[in-house]
Amino acid sequence: MPALVLLGAQWGDEGKGKATDLLGGSVDYVVRYQGGNNAGHTVVVGDQKYALHLLPSGILSPGCTPVIGNGVVVDPSVLLSELSGLNERGVDTSKLLISGNAHIITPYNVTVDKVTERFLGKRKIGTTGRGIGPTYADKINRVGIRVQDLYDESILTQKVEAALDAKNQMLTKLYNRRAIAVEQVVGELLGYADKLAPYVSDTVLVLNQALEQDKVVLFEGGQGTLLDIDHGTYPFVTSSNPTAGGACTGAGVGPTKISRVIGILKAYTTRVGAGPFPTELFDEDGEALRRIGGERGVTTGRDRRCGWFDAVIARYATRVNGLTDFFLTKLDVLTGWEQIPVCVAYEIDGKRVEELPYSQTDFHHAKPVYEMLPGWSEDISKAKSFSDLPKNAQAYVKALEEMSGAPISAIGVGPGRTETIEINSFL
Ligand code: IMP
Numbered sequence: 391m392p393a394l395v396l397l398g399a400q401w402g403d404e405g406k407g408k409a410t411d412l413l414g415g416s417v418d419y420v421v422r423y424q425g426g427n428n429a430g431h432t433v434v435v436g437d438q439k440y441a442l443h444l445l446p447s448g449i450l451s452p453g454c455t456p457v458i459g460n461g462v463v464v465d466p467s468v469l470l471s472e473l474s475g476l477n478e479r480g481v482d483t484s485k486l487l488i489s490g491n492a493h494i495i496t497p498y499n500v501t502v503d504k505v506t507e508r509f510l511g512k513r514k515i516g517t518t519g520r521g522i523g524p525t526y527a528d529k530i531n532r533v534g535i536r537v538q539d540l541y542d543e544s545i546l547t548q549k550v551e552a553a554l555d556a557k558n559q560m561l562t563k564l565y566n567r568r569a570i571a572v573e574q575v576v577g578e579l580l581g582y583a584d585k586l587a588p589y590v591s592d593t594v595l596v597l598n599q600a601l602e603q604d605k606v607v608l609f610e611g612g613q614g615t616l617l618d619i620d621h622g623t624y625p626f627v628t629s630s631n632p633t634a635g636g637a638c639t640g641a642g643v644g645p646t647k648i649s650r651v652i653g654i655l656k657a658y659t660t661r662v663g664a665g666p667f668p669t670e671l672f673d674e675d676g677e678a679l680r681r682i683g684g685e686r687g688v689t690t691g692r693d694r695r696c697g698w699f700d701a702v703i704a705r706y707a708t709r710v711n712g713l714t715d716f717f718l719t720k721l722d723v724l725t726g727w728e729q730i731p732v733c734v735a736y737e738i739d740g741k742r743v744e745e746l747p748y749s750q751t752d753f754h755h756a757k758p759v760y761e762m763l764p765g766w767s768e769d770i771s772k773a774k775s776f777s778d779l780p781k782n783a784q785a786y787v788k789a790l791e792e793m794s795g796a797p798i799s800a801i802g803v804g805p806g807r808t809e810t811i812e813i814n815s816f817l
Contacts, residue, residue, distance in 0.1 A: 392606045392649050392817060395637045396717075398614025399653035399707035401661040402632075403687070403694060405719035405802055406654050407431030410447040410610050412800070412810055416817055418605035419455045419597060420448025423640030424630035425612030426463035426495055426525070427472075428518040430688025434806050438479070441688050445472050446610050449483060456483075457593050460491035461630065461640020463525040464537060465500075466582035488586065489593040490538035496550070497578065498557055498570045499524040505565045515626055516663030518690050526629035528553055537590055540583040543576070550575050594642030601647055606817060609637035615653070615707040616661075623753065626665025634711040652816060653713040653796065655704055657721045657786075660694040662687050668756045669697035669733045683723040684805075700733040700758065704794035706746040715816065716794060718787060719802035722809075727765040730786060733758035734793060763789055771804035776813055779803075 398404045427443040448454040473483045499521035507514045528534040533553040539546045561567040611632040616622045618633045634651045661667045676696045685694035736743045736756035766780040773779050791798045799814040
């Protein structure tokens with residue numbers, strides 16, 4: 391019953407695509423359990439580079455069944471264009487399964503995301519503008535539209551009416567926008583029904599049966615631990631649970647089934663959008679990390695904010711996710727620095743603090759306490775085993791492991807599929 395969760399240990403964009411793809415060959419099912427097309431994975435296969443936003447990265451592994459779980463929010467137009475883009479490049483997508491209980495990002499959810507961000511002004515979250523938050527809000531308010539609703543026109547119409555009633559009041563009276571017509575939305579959504587039909591299934595049943603048959607199931611989190619609606623830097627977070635527990639609710643699998651939880655950890659830190667980030671750099675080091683690391687959002691095209699590694703966050707990720715392993719990515723980006731600062735604790739109002747403060751105010755005041763680790767200048771991208779790494783790179787990895795509270799079982803030393811050092815097998 392090997393059920394693995396793979397999730398971001400920081401603020402997302404840690405390089406999960408590479409990790410899932412590395413495991414892809416031996417995995418039977420790759421499941422997304424939360425988020426939507428706000429995620430962005432870049433997967434490099436041979437000389438081909440794929441940018442995926444909604445589809446699980448397992449879609450690129452021929453033996454693997456990709457699954458969009460009930461906890462995901464699905465924009466049908468994005469999904470269909472992502473599928474046809476892959477088909478044009480010869481990727482077979484016919485195995486995809488989509489939960490009938492997943493919620494649909496409707497056109498009005500996207501509109502509401504954009505207008506509310508604009509009205510927040512200086513206090514905006516910096517969302518991806520894809521309608522993620524408003525769709526989850528509708529789900530919780532029990533006025534959401536689910537994939538299964540596409541197959542009953544009368545129910546769909548009633549539900550869209552219920553959802554639009556209040557929203558049209560808000561759009562016209564508060565935000566000075568035009569009302570959205572029910573028929574137009576229903577017409578658009580019904581247009582997707584036939585195209586999605588071959589993929590829609592009872593994914594909870596499929597996944598639990600797969601686990602009973604000892605299949606390998608990989609749950610792939612979007613975003614990252616610090617963007618979790620409950621455990622992240624609220625309110626500067628996404629509207630779902632990327633943390634490990636989200637895999638259970640977002641896929642319908644019990645916690646007793648999960649055997650391994652792997653946190654993807656970048657060798658430095660990045661963040662997109664607004665919110666606190668203690669180790670953020672505003673100098674040429676930050677610019678160099680951004681340039682060398684290619685730190686530009688796959689989904690939004692926005693430059694990522696960059697900073698040094700933060701061990702306080704890594705320890706926190708270990709705790710809230712019950713991490714069993716780390717996959718350390720992008721170690722090669724740090725090649726060339728004489729000394730590499732690592733944040734080992736925070737100073738908050740003159741006091742040294744070792745663990746992430748629960749108070750938002752304290753976290754906003756946290757200043758990083760750095761320890762300097764010696765750097766290396768050798769090219770590490772060809773390293774195949776840990777011992778191939780220069781001594782200082784080995785020491786950097788070991789120091790991070792000790793500070794972060796879980797073993798580092800794999801290390802990314804370059805963007806390509808094979809540029810990975812495996813220390814302990816994940817399976
Ligand atoms: P939303 O998920 O579009 O609502 O955006 C909420 C916050 O999460 C914003 O700060 C986004 O930049 C951030 N975010 C959402 N998805 C990702 C991701 O895949 N990587 C990094 N940040 C993300």
